[in-house]
Amino acid sequence: MIDGASYGLLAGLMVCGLVLLLVFGSVIHGYYALACACALVAFAGLNGLAPRGPSAHWPAAALVLWTVCRLQFGRHLLRLKDFAPRLDRVAQATLVLFAIAVLYAALETQLVWTLRTVQALAVASTVILAVGAVMVLRRLPWPAALFLAGAALLIGGISATPMSIWLDPAWAPRRMNFAQAAVIAELMVFVIAIGVRLRADRALEARTQQKVEDLGTDALTGATSRAGFESRGRDWLREGRPFSLMLADLNGFSRVNERHGRAGGDAVLAAMARRLRQQVRADDMVARLGGDEFAILLVGTPARHKLAEMAIRMLTAGARPVEHDGRLLAGGELNFGIASHPVDGDTLESIVQAADRALRHCEQQRMGPAYAFAGELHE
Known part of the structure; x- marks a missing residue:
């Protein structure tokens, strides 16, 4: 019953990691899901196979892979590459030892030596990452603190579990495998750390984007922000300058996020902004109004x-x-609504509304061009 509950928790944590990977497309979520999967395979095999059987070393090899995924997860969680680059290089160098250990675990049929190797790797990687967590504690206080808490649980569980428990032919309830419980507890703490890190990243991204937008630039795409677009449009209206407005959006953009995660969607938006800027003159403007909607201000009519x-x-x-x-992601299928000043409006709001009506009309058409003119709708 205890083993079944453990497997259920590991499976649930793995599914949680996969959902985060699909939604956000970040490598940290992939390493977390793999760590949960490797731990699940390892414990199910070690608890189900005869300890001296010919296949017992394969679950132990999965346990070595768990240490690899755990190390990679910790590097990305703590952002060692950014905040502790020297220690990050040390962590990357140990991956060579991990690769050798995986080969050893796959070939060595003496389970006791494989498990001792796993213990040594888990402790060594934990020490490296714990040092990193202390170094980044000021910059990432909660993720680093949670990592240290999870590492303490793991080391405690490994220390409290005699090696003989894995080698007995039958598990005895009075001799609980604290190492297995500690791995699961650490993974549960880590998923909380992921949530805290994600929340902190979102808050930092929002503050950064707001600061950049205050300067007139969209942080994601490098195009002009909505504030910059409105400022330029009102300046041109005050100057009495004629101009044209093209509103554009992407058909089916939500499917890009569903298939490739947020990172894939961001890459498509950045590419669209860059390609739109390449098609206009130096005095024209490409702005991102939000989501997948862009505005192009063209000098003259x-x-x-x-x-x-x-x-x-x-x-x-x-x-x-x-x-x-x-990978190659599908590009964007653009639609355009086009309006001009002064023909289609004498305020920025009325011109935007005219272009938006033309854009919605274009999207509702099943046949015809991918652009529509506000003036033709009036006709």
């Missing part, structure tokens, strides 16, 4: 066919695949 040609060029550029993390 070009002829209708010129604006149509520009929309087609942008559509073609946006449709190219986007390279992200070694």
Whole structure:
């Protein structure tokens, strides 16, 4: 019953890691899910196989892989590459020893030596990461503190578990395997640390984006922010300068986030902003209004066919695949709503509304071009 509850907890934590990986697409969530999976396979095998059987060393090999995933998870959780680069290089160097240990565990049929190797690797990696946690405690107080708490649980569990428990043919209730319980407890603490780190990253990202947007730039794409767009538009209106506005959004952008996570969606948005800027002149402006919606302010009021040609060029550029993390993601299918000042409005709000109506009309059409003009809707 105790083993069944342990397996259920590990499976639940693994599913939690996979969900986070699918939603956010971060490598830290992948390492966490793999650590849970390796621990589940290792404990199920060690508890179910004969300790001196010919296959007993394979679950122990899974336990070595758990130490590898745990080390990689700790490096990313504590951001050692950014805050403790020398220690991070030491941690990366130990991966060579881990690789040798994996081969040893896969070939060595003497379970006791494999388990001692696992103990040594787990303790060594814990010491390295604990030093890192102390070094980054000021910058990442809660993730570092939670990591230290989880590491203390693990070391305590390993110390309290005699090696003979893994080697007995039958498990005795009075001789609880504290190491197994400690691994699960540590993984539970780690998932809390992931949540705390995610919340802190979101808060920092929001503060950074707000500061950048105050300067007129969208932090994600490098395009002009909504505030910058509104400021430029009102300046042109005060100067009495004629201009055209193209509103654009991406069809099916939600599917990109579902398939490739938030990181994939961000890569597509950044690529779209870059490609739109490549199609306009130096005096024109490309702004991100939010989500997958962009605005292009064009100096003057070009002829209708010129604006149509520009929309087609942008559509073609946006449709190219986007390279992200070694994969090619589908590009964006753009729609455009086009309005001009002073023909379609005399305030920025009315011009934006006119372009937005044209954009919605374009999205509702099943046939026809991927752009629409506000003036033609009036007609």
